Amino acid sequence: xxxxxxxxxxxxxxxxxxxLLAQSSGGAAPRNASKYIxxxxxxxSACHGGxxxxxxxxxxxxxxxxxxxxxxxxxxxxALQNPIARRMGxxxxxxxxxxxxxxxxxxxxxxxxxxxxxxFEINEGVSCESCHGPSxxxxxxxxxxxxxxKQSLALGMYDTEDLISRxxxxxxxxxxxxxxxxxxxxxxxGHPDLIFELDAFSAVMPPxxxxxxxPFSGVKSWSVGQAVQLQQTLQRLQTRVESAAWPEYSELECxxxxxxxxxxxxxxxxxxxxxxxxxxxxxxxxxxxxxFRSLVHEVDPESGKRLExxxxxxxxxxSQAKSDxxxxxxxxxxxxxxxxxxxxxxxxxxxxxxxxxxxxxxITEDSTGISNQGPRAAEQAAMALESFAAASENAGSKMxxxxxxxxxxxxxxxxxxxxxxxxxxxQMKKVGATLR
Numbered sequence: 001x002x003x004x005x006x007x008x009x010x011x012x013x014x015x016x017x018x019x020l021l022a023q024s025s026g027g028a029a030p031r032n033a034s035k036y037i038x039x040x041x042x043x044x045s046a047c048h049g050g051x052x053x054x055x056x057x058x059x060x061x062x063x064x065x066x067x068x069x070x071x072x073x074x075x076x077x078x079a080l081q082n083p084i085a086r087r088m089g090x091x092x093x094x095x096x097x098x099x100x101x102x103x104x105x106x107x108x109x110x111x112x113x114x115x116x117x118x119x120f121e122i123n124e125g126v127s128c129e130s131c132h133g134p135s136x137x138x139x140x141x142x143x144x145x146x147x148x149x150k151q152s153l154a155l156g157m158y159d160t161e162d163l164i165s166r167x168x169x170x171x172x173x174x175x176x177x178x179x180x181x182x183x184x185x186x187x188x189x190g191h192p193d194l195i196f197e198l199d200a201f202s203a204v205m206p207p208x209x210x211x212x213x214x215p216f217s218g219v220k221s222w223s224v225g226q227a228v229q230l231q232q233t234l235q236r237l238q239t240r241v242e243s244a245a246w247p248e249y250s251e252l253e254c255x256x257x258x259x260x261x262x263x264x265x266x267x268x269x270x271x272x273x274x275x276x277x278x279x280x281x282x283x284x285x286x287x288x289x290x291x292f293r294s295l296v297h298e299v300d301p302e303s304g305k306r307l308e309x310x311x312x313x314x315x316x317x318x319s320q321a322k323s324d325x326x327x328x329x330x331x332x333x334x335x336x337x338x339x340x341x342x343x344x345x346x347x348x349x350x351x352x353x354x355x356x357x358x359x360x361x362x363i364t365e366d367s368t369g370i371s372n373q374g375p376r377a378a379e380q381a382a383m384a385l386e387s388f389a390a391a392s393e394n395a396g397s398k399m400x401x402x403x404x405x406x407x408x409x410x411x412x413x414x415x416x417x418x419x420x421x422x423x424x425x426x427q428m429k430k431v432g433a434t435l436r
Contacts, residue, residue: 034134034156036109037117039064039127041139048128063208064128070206073126076107084190091189105180106173131169133158163221164347167198167228174201175232178239184249193254195287195376198225200383203390215394216351219359222387223299223351226292227343233288234314234336241329251318252282255374259417268421272372276312277319284318287376290369291384294362296342299349303342310335353395357435360388364432371425375416378424382409385431401434 042064043049054061068074079085080098089097097103104110108122109130117136129135138155141147149157159165173180174196187193199222214220240248256269264270277283289311296304314331317323363370363381370381389402409431412424 034137035115035117036111036120036129036134037136037139038120039067039124039129040119041135042128043068047143060208060210066206066208067128071208073130075125077104077123077125080104080107088186088189088191092186102181126173131158131160162347163198163224164228164343167225167343168232170198170201170225171196171228171232175229176236177232178236181236182250183245187250187254193250195379196225196229197380197383197387198222198229199387203387214350215396216353216356216391218387218391218394219351219356220346220349222384223295223346223349224343226295227339227346230288230292231336231339231343233285234332234339237284238329238332238336241325241332244325246323246325246328247318249282251284253285253287253374253376255376255416255419256282259419268372272421276316278321281319281321284315285376286315286373287380290373290377291363291380294359294366295346298355298358298362300342300345303338303345307335307338307342310338351391353392353397356388356391360385360435361432364428364435367425367428367432368421371421371428374421375413375419378409378419378421379413381428382406382413385409399434402431405431405434 045051046061048059048061048063049065050060050062051065052062060066077098080103085097085103089095089100094100094102097107101110104122106126108125109127110122111120111134115134133156135157138152138157141155142152142157149161153159158169160169171177174194176182176194182191182194199218202221203218237251240246240251259269274281289307293304293308296307310331314328314335317328317331363384370377385402385406389399389406393399393403405427409424409427412427413419
């Protein structure tokens with residue numbers, strides 16, 4: 001690895017004069033000129049391969065070391081070779097997942113051969129350039145004195161500092177897209193269904209970035225992530241419907257079917273009823289909006305009403321036995337547009353203690369309504385409350401009772417098929433009682 005890094009860095013040093021000349025003459029290289037050259041190019045100890053965070057530096061300089069040792073993204077390719085993955089490959093009839101394009105799209109950085117540098121290796125998993133973009137054009141110059149981030153972006157670096165861009169990048173795999181799709185067939189073969197929440201997922205990563213100074217940055221990350229997640233989910237639905245891949249059961253609430261059966265007198269689902277749908281017809285997965293609703297009505301009531309109306313229409317259309325696919329696609333596109341507009345609005349907002357507390361109370365006060373939507377909606381509620389509590393603690397509040405009550409929420413989600421909405425709602429009320 002060290003020898004390969006030295007070769008790459010030397011080749012880039014030799015390329016610097018031409019790149020710098022292009023910049024000074026105003027002739028920026030086209031974005032598609034960049035190639036992926038692999039994480040070894042970042043591994044030198046003077047770059048991002050340090051053992052410990054650097055002092056008095058704009059960056060930590062141990063980003064590569066953190067990724068390669070602690071980050072699960074570095075193990076994504078290896079996961080394609082474990083017994084469960086091999087069994088999935090056999091069930092799906094695709095052979096070895098480690099050589100299947102459908103799997104490599106998310107479990108590795110898999111550009112075309114024309115986009116790969118000489119030292120690129122696909123078995124390095126979801127590596128630096130998966131998030132930061134192909135680096136051959138900007139890797140050398142970006143460490144020179146006076147070089148700006150704007151110049152790197154012009155040469156193909158991906159803008160992960162912008163929350164919308166960051167959420168969209170994560171969503172390509174953790175939500176899915178036209179090119180990267182986890183469908184019901186894959187889930188039946190053993191692949192986990194896709195759930196995502198930007199702040200919670202970021203919090204469990206080993207950080208290779210400096211924490212923002214704003215203690216409520218996590219609430220903003222949550223809010224933008226919710227808007228982008230909803231937008232991307234709706235666009236995925238639109239794509240599937242337009243390609244005649246409907247009904248696609250992975251778009252629906254899994255545990256409306258996949259749950260433990262009990263005697264009718266003990267069924268909280270039958271007691272709650274089947275609002276706006278025929279009993280026995282699984283609803284569109286509500287988790288992408290049911291928690292986000294609290295925020296939307298808080299920051300933009302008019303957009304909230306519009307989005308609520310659009311999604312009510314969409315839920316009705318998708319729950320019909322003989323659904324109008326053209327109408328579904330049109331409805332999904334309209335709601336996706338509203339979600340994108342909200343993402344832009346939220347990306348320019350600043351959050352504070354009062355707003356965070358109101359959001360927490362709004363969620364806990366709707367404990368029964370949220371809980372009755374199923375375990376995926378409950379998960380989103382638990383992750384949101386955890387993010388809000390963490391932000392409040394970052395701002396100096398002591399919340400041991402809240403954190404203990406929130407941890408108890410997560411325990412109720414250990415086995416989704418045995419999920420009990422009444423139990424979860426009762427625990428949500430206990431969380432609400434700790435909010436002051």
